């Protein structure tokens with residue numbers, strides 16, 4: 354797998370590789386981007402130059418306004434379309450565009466999505482703190498690597514300042530991982546592994562550093578689930594550009610329970626989100642974090658600090 358693509362993607366870059374093959378063969382991609390004001394929305398891309406816009410995970414529900422009808426139009430015009438999104442978005446597009454053999458779909462193991470209003474508040478709070486507009490935002494910056502979940506959240510501002518925090522220490526990401534700011538609807542998700550509508554499901558191969566230590570993983574490794582024959586066709590498209598190894602379902606489940614399990618809310622989600630909408634997001638996240646058991650995060654942090662010292666990085 355091309356190192357540059359891996360570095361610029363959330364996990365092992367399998368989405369980028371498949372999307373590139375589609376575009377080179379005249380296909381169209383639909384996926385999630387940040388717009389100019391860092392709202393997350395789905396967009397149609399048909400050139401390699403614009404592909405980076407779709408890369409990396411955006412932890413906010415993407416807006417699919419007008420997207421489903423646009424996909425149907427392209428399919429009716431016999432275009433080959435690759436749609437990528439959350440499992441519920443993929444289930445929706447498959448239902449809306451039933452019967453089209455030129456529709457290909459990718460979803461991911463989905464922990465949940467935070468509310469777009471909360472993400473917007475977070476962006477505004479950073480801009481207020483740094484007294485400048487954000488020009489680039491990344492939840493999955495691999496400047497410090499990917500193994501042991503040591504990627505960073507980074508924001509670059511117009512006035513040249515940079516915010517960089519280990520993701521598990523960033524208040525928004527930390528609250529997302531622990532279900533503090535997740536949408537109520539994700540508490541009972543109907544799109545877990547045995548209800549998948551997609552051709553391929555992708556994810557981070559967490560724990561590969563212990564499970565297959567012989568594989569170099571600090572640039573990120575993807576987990577891929579082939580859900581049907583069309584999925585097999587898509588994997589074949591990238592087989593000569595990647596190293597693919599079969600693993601036990603049980604092994605990957607051990608490291609990524611979100612395959613089958615919904616997140617467990619630690620607070621009354623509806624009451625909490627109502628309160629969040631009314632107040633300063635950072636203060637509220639801090640308040641929630643204080644009442645959360647972060648012992649797992651703290652153990653990871655100790656491991657990260659010792660690795661960082663060993664490597665002599667920042």
Ligand SMILES: Cc1cc2nc3c(=O)[nH]c(=O)nc-3n(C[C@H](O)[C@H](O)[C@H](O)COP(=O)(O)OP(=O)(O)OC[C@H]3O[C@@H](n4cnc5c(N)ncnc54)[C@H](O)[C@@H]3O)c2cc1C
Pocket residue numbers: 361362363364365366367368369383384385386393407408409410411412413414415437438439461462463464465466467555556557558559575576609611
């Ligand atoms: C909200 C969310 C929750 C996730 N939960 C888990 C999890 O619990 N476990 C796990 O292993 N992996 C999870 N992932 C997936 C993982 O982070 C990687 O996105 C995935 O492994 C693909 O990585 P990649 O390197 O192949 O490609 P990347 O280039 O990182 O892939 C980006 C792809 O994700 C899509 N995407 C990004 N943000 C959104 C969004 N908000 N809504 C819809 N589509 C989006 C883009 O359209 C693009 O196709 C989650 C991703 C998101 C966005």
Ligand code: SF4
Pocket residue numbers: 439440441442463464465466538539542543544
């Ligand atoms: S957890 Fe389920 S309901 Fe929530 S965004 Fe993901 S697929 Fe959709």
